[in-house]
Amino acid sequence: ALRRAYETLAAASGPARLLLATYFGGLGDNLDLAAELPVDGLHVDLVRAPGQLTAVTDRVAAAPGDRVLSAGIVDGRNVWRTDVRAAFSALGDAHRRLGDRLWVGPSCSLQHVPHDLDAEDALDADLREWLAFADQKLGEVATLTAALNHGADDPAVATRLRASDTAVAARRRAQRGAEAHRRRARGEVETARRGAHAESAASRGAHGAASGAAEGRRASGQAERAEVQRRELDLPPLPTTTIGSFPQTDDIRRARRAHAAGELGDDDYRDFCRAEIAHVIGAQEEAGLDVLVHGEPERNDMVQYFGERLAGFATTANGWVQSYGTRCVRPPILYGDVARPAPMTVEWQRYAQSLTDRPVKGMLTGPVTILQWSFVRDDQPRAQTCRQIALAIRAEVADLEAAGTHIIQVDEPALREGLPLRRADRKRYLDWATECFRLATAGVGDATQVHTHMCYAEFGDIIDAIVALDADVISIEAARSRMAVLDDLVAARYPAAVGPGMYDIHAPHVPSEDEIATQLDRALVALPAGQLWVNPDCGLKTRGWDEVRPALAHMVAATRRARARLAGGGDAN
Ligand code: GLN
Numbered sequence: 137a138l139r140r141a142y143e144t145l146a147a148a149s150g151p152a153r154l155l156l157a158t159y160f161g162g163l164g165d166n167l168d169l170a171a172e173l174p175v176d177g178l179h180v181d182l183v184r185a186p187g188q189l190t191a192v193t194d195r196v197a198a199a200p201g202d203r204v205l206s207a208g209i210v211d212g213r214n215v216w217r218t219d220v221r222a223a224f225s226a227l228g229d230a231h232r233r234l235g236d237r238l239w240v241g242p243s244c245s246l247q248h249v250p251h252d253l254d255a256e257d258a259l260d261a262d263l264r265e266w267l268a269f270a271d272q273k274l275g276e277v278a279t280l281t282a283a284l285n286h287g288a289d290d291p292a293v294a295t296r297l298r299a300s301d302t303a304v305a306a307r308r309r310a311q312r313g314a315e316a317h318r319r320r321a322r323g324e325v326e327t328a329r330r331g332a333h334a335e336s337a338a339s340r341g342a343h344g345a346a347s348g349a350a351e352g353r354r355a356s357g358q359a360e361r362a363e364v365q366r367r368e369l370d371l372p373p374l375p376t377t378t379i380g381s382f383p384q385t386d387d388i389r390r391a392r393r394a395h396a397a398g399e400l401g402d403d404d405y406r407d408f409c410r411a412e413i414a415h416v417i418g419a420q421e422e423a424g425l426d427v428l429v430h431g432e433p434e435r436n437d438m439v440q441y442f443g444e445r446l447a448g449f450a451t452t453a454n455g456w457v458q459s460y461g462t463r464c465v466r467p468p469i470l471y472g473d474v475a476r477p478a479p480m481t482v483e484w485q486r487y488a489q490s491l492t493d494r495p496v497k498g499m500l501t502g503p504v505t506i507l508q509w510s511f512v513r514d515d516q517p518r519a520q521t522c523r524q525i526a527l528a529i530r531a532e533v534a535d536l537e538a539a540g541t542h543i544i545q546v547d548e549p550a551l552r553e554g555l556p557l558r559r560a561d562r563k564r565y566l567d568w569a570t571e572c573f574r575l576a577t578a579g580v581g582d583a584t585q586v587h588t589h590m591c592y593a594e595f596g597d598i599i600d601a602i603v604a605l606d607a608d609v610i611s612i613e614a615a616r617s618r619m620a621v622l623d624d625l626v627a628a629r630y631p632a633a634v635g636p637g638m639y640d641i642h643a644p645h646v647p648s649e650d651e652i653a654t655q656l657d658r659a660l661v662a663l664p665a666g667q668l669w670v671n672p673d674c675g676l677k678t679r680g681w682d683e684v685r686p687a688l689a690h691m692v693a694a695t696r697r698a699r700a701r702l703a704g705g706g707d708a709n
């Protein structure tokens with residue numbers, strides 16, 4: 137297919153020259169194929185796959201004509217400053233062999249990184265020296281090109297290389313300092329972890345929940361926990377709930393902006409959020425939902441909010457990148473060791489629960505999603521960084537549980553998008569990713585119900601990982617595929633409960649009671665009623681109240697109809 141496609145393109149390209157750009161990994165066993173395609177140039181990612189440089193240079197040098205090699209050696213996917221001297225010497229051999237046929241560039245498109253570091257005046261001065269955003273990366277490319285063309289001794293080049301050397305050395309020094317600190321901190325983490333265990337076990341009366349079990353495993357198996365939770369939570373069949381966020385109105389955004397600008401004091405902002413939480417709780421009681429949420433009014437974004445509260449993260453003022461469509465986010469920069477100086481969500485949760493007799497779900501973002509949607513340090517393996525985040529979330533889970541939260545949702549919408557491109561690398565990723573989720577969640581007692589949520593549910597190839605999360609309930613996107621995704625769960629004999637999204641919240645359409653009833657009936661064909669929850673397919677933050685109110689009312693009405701039928705021994709199952 138590739139050969140045909142590129143032959144067709146080459147035949148049609150006329151005087152235009154074709155550059156085949158590959159990135160986010162090495163060419164691997166496609167190297168020879170890529171070298172044979174009728175293109176004028178080949179771009180390779182030397183950040184993710186520096187080891188391919190010699191082999192690619194060989195192929196390009198041997199190619200007929202004036203084919204170019206575009207060396208993607210400045211990281212286009214992350215925010216770290218390039219060690220320009222190291223990059224310069226890495227390209228020396230290719231430059232000697234290819235001369236003008238060597239190009240220098242970022243590894244991939246620069247749309248993944250913020251625009252300009254100069255727009256950040258609040259960043260810590262030391263950290264700033266470690267960073268390069270899109271504009272700065274272009275400067276690095278220019279320096280590299282100048283160094284290759286004029287030599288490292290050219291005065292202008294030498295100055296810029298020295299600036300790079302200084303920044304690289306400063307970062308190394310800081311990291312060595314952190315190393316010593318880390319060894320000490322590790323001792324403290326151990327102690328804190330044991331403390332959290334003891335506390336949660338005591339508060340839930342879960343005998344031996346912590347003491348005996350490995351920290352990444354729940355004390356009891358899925359079925360046993362489900363039994364305890366059924367007794368303790370006493371929910372109706374087909375429990376109804378939502379995924380967490382409620383409309384982020386202009387009022388909320390205005391208040392947040394005023395608070396950030398110092399125009400709205402901390403107390404006033406807290407009162408504002410509390411009033412919003414009270415409003416959201418009231419609306420859910422009115423809709424007749426069984427398991428409520430506080431609505432996340434205090435969260436600008438599900439990752440940034442935690443990034444702002446965890447040590448080891450920095451946040452930017454203007455570091456916007458595209459999330460999807462017209463939505464943009466400011467991913468935090470994870471530069472150091474992660475720790476949780478103080479509880480992050482417990483006060484909001486406690487307040488929400490004080491307003492109602494129905495259970496309010498605690499709401500956290502999972503370690504893999506925080507990792508995936510941040511700019512992550514590149515000086516240690518991602519798995520190790522993810523474990524640090526997991527321990528921080530674990531502490532928050534323990535505090536939520538100790539505060540009387542019986543249901544805790546840990547969102548992992550990014551679990552799947554972290555999958556490595558190459559199949560051979562996937563198992564290792566899924567192993568540490570699921571282990572981190574369990575590390576974050578498995579410290580709770582049997583009676584505490586752990587939920588997770590994923591949006592883009594193409595589960596077929598990661599279903600074992602979904603099972604390995606060992607959550608008690610998973611809510612997933614299912615509406616667009618009309619519940620087809622449930623087949624994967626059924627085929628894998630998914631043991632826990634499932635909340636397939638009953639309608640698509642991304643569409644500006646209020647589902648009718650009948651539409652939801654139809655989806656629910658489909659779900660009831662796939663799975664027994666005892667295993668099903670009823671919820672929308674994602675958070676409601678992008679919708680307006682005029683859509684959310686009727687949609688939830690219809691969802692509850694459709695559920696009540698199904699319940700009545702089940703109670704009457706009807707045809708549902
Ligand atoms: N709890 C989050 C919300 O409701 C989950 C968002 C997501 O799945 N991306 O907004």
Ligand code: ZN
Binds near residue numbers: 379549591673674675
């Ligand atoms: Zn979602």
